[in-house]
Amino acid sequence: xxLLNLQNPVFATYAIAATIMILKAVAMSWLTVYRMVKANAxxxxxEDLKRTALNPNPDPKQLEPNEYVDRIRRIQLNxxxxxxxxxxxxxxxxxxxxxxxxxxxxLYGYVVSRLLHFLxxxxxxxxxxxxxxxxxxxxxxxxxxxxxxxxxLGYLGTA
Amino acid sequence: xxLLNLQNPVFATYAIAATIMILKAVAMSWLTVYRMVKANAxxxxxEDLKRTALNPNPDPKQLEPNEYVDRIRRIQLNxxxxxxxxxxxxxxxxxxxxxxxxxxxxLYGYVVSRLLHFLxxxxxxxxxxxxxxxxxxxxxxxxxxxxxxxxxLGYLGTA
Amino acid sequence: xxLLNLQNPVFATYAIAATIMILKAVAMSWLTVYRMVKANAxxxxxEDLKRTALNPNPDPKQLEPNEYVDRIRRIQLNxxxxxxxxxxxxxxxxxxxxxxxxxxxxLYGYVVSRLLHFLxxxxxxxxxxxxxxxxxxxxxxxxxxxxxxxxxLGYLGTA
Numbered sequence: 001x002x003l004l005n006l007q008n009p010v011f012a013t014y015a016i017a018a019t020i021m022i023l024k025a026v027a028m029s030w031l032t033v034y035r036m037v038k039a040n041a042x043x044x045x046x047e048d049l050k051r052t053a054l055n056p057n058p059d060p061k062q063l064e065p066n067e068y069v070d071r072i073r074r075i076q077l078n079x080x081x082x083x084x085x086x087x088x089x090x091x092x093x094x095x096x097x098x099x100x101x102x103x104x105x106x107l108y109g110y111v112v113s114r115l116l117h118f119l120x121x122x123x124x125x126x127x128x129x130x131x132x133x134x135x136x137x138x139x140x141x142x143x144x145x146x147x148x149x150x151x152x153l154g155y156l157g158t159a
Numbered sequence: 160x161x162l163l164n165l166q167n168p169v170f171a172t173y174a175i176a177a178t179i180m181i182l183k184a185v186a187m188s189w190l191t192v193y194r195m196v197k198a199n200a201x202x203x204x205x206e207d208l209k210r211t212a213l214n215p216n217p218d219p220k221q222l223e224p225n226e227y228v229d230r231i232r233r234i235q236l237n238x239x240x241x242x243x244x245x246x247x248x249x250x251x252x253x254x255x256x257x258x259x260x261x262x263x264x265x266l267y268g269y270v271v272s273r274l275l276h277f278l279x280x281x282x283x284x285x286x287x288x289x290x291x292x293x294x295x296x297x298x299x300x301x302x303x304x305x306x307x308x309x310x311x312l313g314y315l316g317t318a
Numbered sequence: 319x320x321l322l323n324l325q326n327p328v329f330a331t332y333a334i335a336a337t338i339m340i341l342k343a344v345a346m347s348w349l350t351v352y353r354m355v356k357a358n359a360x361x362x363x364x365e366d367l368k369r370t371a372l373n374p375n376p377d378p379k380q381l382e383p384n385e386y387v388d389r390i391r392r393i394q395l396n397x398x399x400x401x402x403x404x405x406x407x408x409x410x411x412x413x414x415x416x417x418x419x420x421x422x423x424x425l426y427g428y429v430v431s432r433l434l435h436f437l438x439x440x441x442x443x444x445x446x447x448x449x450x451x452x453x454x455x456x457x458x459x460x461x462x463x464x465x466x467x468x469x470x471l472g473y474l475g476t477a
Contacts, residue, residue, distance in 0.1 A: 015470035
């Protein structure tokens with residue numbers, strides 16, 4: 001049976017959730033660029049102080065930490081700690097033939113939890129709010145990963 | 160031939176190795192949370208100093224670097240530098256139809272090397288011990304990636 | 319139709335691009351190790367100051383930030399912000415049955431843009447040069463991700 005195909009609605013669900021998460025992650029890079037340009041600060045490399053078309057008036061202060069830019073970098077780091085694992089776990093979860101409704105609840109639920117986590121972080125809500133939203137996503141990730149592991153162990157037993 | 164299926168024992172081997180690595184990586188996030196709560200320190204964002212149910216007595220010292228927490232963050236960063244690449248390289252390696260025993264040695268060997276690397280880092284063994292364990296995993300990763308690259312180049316030649 | 323197979327030239331193209339990117343990413347780890355050994359500096363953990371075979375004359379200065387080593391770490395971080403997402407987006411893009419020439423232009427184009435980005439960063443070219451090369455890769459990544467998302471949404475409509 002060929003499960004990794006867009007004709008499989010569970011795989012299509014995974015593909016939608018995965019691509020939205022990738023676009024979200026890439027958006028963090030662009031948001032970092034936007035804020036670096038707007039603040040004209042938050043640079044990181046010594047050569048970023050060379051006079052160029054994009055930086056006509058370099059200043060050593062441009063290399064100092066900049067909270068306006070660093071907030072996005074922290075959000076991006078949180079993505080890197082979570083999304084790559086979700087992207088692979090979701091694919092392996094598809095192989096376990098879950099019911100479509102459950103796959104939708106879990107995979108789209110993960111996407112929603114991460115988008116809300118971004119909003120909470122972006123608008124500097126309390127640590128508690130952020131923690132709750134992160135926890136929901138992390139528990140979904142743990143569930144689909146365990147399900148895939150159990151599925152793989154089961155097939156190994158019958159091989 | 161449909162290789163990406165749990166009925167293929169090499170793919171099931173990959174799925175087991177991959178899901179264990181994902182669970183290990185996610186555990187680092189939870190271990191960071193555990194140590195932040197236990198130390199009541201190692202926070203990163205200005206808003207984490209707001210008075211909340213989880214942080215009833217905020218203190219600016221909570222934003223200072225905290226080695227007890229940062230050790231786990233360094234382990235997590237090392238995971239991020241390695242595991243996402245293993246997760247994809249392992250999948251592509253499955254397509255090269257390796258013998259099952261070799262796939263088991265390489266993929267489970269990688270898992271064991273990373274778990275031992277975690278133990279060495281967690282218990283602050285010497286840099287030498289950590290380096291040897293990291294090297295074993297990295298060499299396995301390079302091997303399966305090169306094998307997949309050669310396999311793909313071979314098929315391209317016959318297409 | 320089984321698309322995820324090396325007999326599918328579009329998948330073989332993806333596999334070649336993906337494995338080259340993984341080898342590039344792993345090379346950053348080895349380059350960091352090489353520079354740490356050469357500079358005998360840029361270490362990060364307190365236990366790295368223990369006297370060992372690889373570090374016979376430990377010195378607290380070895381834990382200070384070291385630009386020679388940190389340059390590679392910044393390049394590696396940039397990889398981590400980009401490559402894991404490309405590796406999954408490329409796989410999903412294969413499912414959309416793109417023409418082979420277009421897949422080759424996009425996937426190999428991404429690889430070339432990232433290798434040039436590495437060269438620009440490694441040799442400390444201006445921020446502008448680096449930004450242009452990063453932008454090319456990021457736009458390719460956004461394009462293939464959107465294409466995969468639209469493809470998945472289309473199949474969902476017909477299911």
